[in-house]
Amino acid sequence: MPDGDTRNVLEVRGLRTVFETRRGEVHAVNSVSFEVKPGELLGVVGESGSGKSVTMMSLVGLLPMPPAEVREGKVLLDGEDLLQVTPARLRDIRGSDVGFIFQDPMTSLNPVFTVGFQIMEPVRRHLGLNKKQARARAIELLELVGIPGAAGRLSDYPHQFSGGMRQRVMIAIALACDPKVLIADEPTTALDVTIQAQILEIVEDLRSKLGMAIVWITHDLGVIAGIADRVAVMYGGQIVEHAEVFPLFNDPRHPYTRALLKTIPTVSGKRAAKLQVIEGQPPMLGAAPTACPFRDRCPLAFERCHAENPQRETVGPGHDVACFHPLAHTAKEGAA
Numbered sequence: 001m002p003d004g005d006t007r008n009v010l011e012v013r014g015l016r017t018v019f020e021t022r023r024g025e026v027h028a029v030n031s032v033s034f035e036v037k038p039g040e041l042l043g044v045v046g047e048s049g050s051g052k053s054v055t056m057m058s059l060v061g062l063l064p065m066p067p068a069e070v071r072e073g074k075v076l077l078d079g080e081d082l083l084q085v086t087p088a089r090l091r092d093i094r095g096s097d098v099g100f101i102f103q104d105p106m107t108s109l110n111p112v113f114t115v116g117f118q119i120m121e122p123v124r125r126h127l128g129l130n131k132k133q134a135r136a137r138a139i140e141l142l143e144l145v146g147i148p149g150a151a152g153r154l155s156d157y158p159h160q161f162s163g164g165m166r167q168r169v170m171i172a173i174a175l176a177c178d179p180k181v182l183i184a185d186e187p188t189t190a191l192d193v194t195i196q197a198q199i200l201e202i203v204e205d206l207r208s209k210l211g212m213a214i215v216w217i218t219h220d221l222g223v224i225a226g227i228a229d230r231v232a233v234m235y236g237g238q239i240v241e242h243a244e245v246f247p248l249f250n251d252p253r254h255p256y257t258r259a260l261l262k263t264i265p266t267v268s269g270k271r272a273a274k275l276q277v278i279e280g281q282p283p284m285l286g287a288a289p290t291a292c293p294f295r296d297r298c299p300l301a302f303e304r305c306h307a308e309n310p311q312r313e314t315v316g317p318g319h320d321v322a323c324f325h326p327l328a329h330t331a332k333e334g335a336a
Helices: 052-059 087-096 115-127 131-144 163-175 193-210 221-227 245-250 255-262
Strands: 010-021 024-036 041-045 068-077 098-101 181-185 213-218 230-235 238-244 313-316 319-321
Touching (some): 010 052, 024 052, 041 221, 052 213, 087 115, 115 163, 213 221, 221 245, 238 245
Parallel strands (some): 098 181, 181 213
Antiparallel strands (some): 010 024
C-alpha cells in the first residue's frame, strides 16, 4: 500500500441484499461493512454459499434485479454512492473505475468477438481513444499480463487461448481503463497450480506498479496468506472476523475462522489420518439473522448464540470479530 495514503477508495456500509424466490426470500448479504485503501489487497474468504460473490456483485449492480434487491447500505467509491447513481453512470463506473475478473473466463469472454475487439471496446468508450490508439493500448495490456506475441494475438478468438491465457486476457480487460478498484472473484480456481502461481505473480506486480485497490474473493486460504494485506471472513452473508493477514492466521478468534484454518492440509509433521472438515452446511437464510448463523455448527455455542446475532467488536489493533464466546476476546498466548 502506498505510504501515507490512508483514505478509503472504496467504503461499504451496512450492505443488505435479498433474493425473491418461489419459496420466499433469501437474505444473502446481511449488513456487510468494509473498506479498502489504494494499493491494498483485501482478501474475502469463506465457504461456497457464504455470500462472498453476491456481496461484490451487489456493489456494482451486476446481479439480476429482480430477483435480487439491494435493500440497504452505502457503497462509496471516492465518496460517490454507487447505489444512488443512474444506470448510465453505473455502466461508466463499471467500465472505468471498477474492474471485475470473473472465475471462468470462457463464459465471461464473448466467443464471437476477437480478443482485440473485447479489449479495445472499453478503452474506446471510456477513454475516448481512436482505433489506432486503442489497438496500441490493447497490445500494451496483453504485454503487461505476459501474453507472448501480443500484437499477433489481437485477431484471435477466446477458444484459441489456453485457460491460463484466457484468464490473463480477462485481467487485461479489467485493467484496460486503469480502474481504482479491481474485484477478482476466484480468478485462479479453475487453473492448475503452475498457472495459478503465474497469475498471482502478475497481480502482485500490477498492484505494485499501478497502486490500485484489490478485493480478492476466494475459498483458498493459502492464496490469501501469500498476497493479502487484510482478510474478511464471511459466513451466512456476514463478515464474522476481520484482521490483518498475520494476526488472523496466527491468532484466529472466531470459531468459524479456526475451523476453516484447520481444514488446510499440512505438509510438515505427522500426517493426519483424514482431512479436517466442518460438519454441516452453511445456512439458507429466509430472513435477516436474529441469532448467530454459525450456532448449529459451532462447538462453542451457548444459549445467547441462539437468541442474538453478535455484532463485530474490536479485539485487537485492526482486528474485530462477531462472537459472544469469551475465547473470541482472549488473545492466544504468545500471539503478537
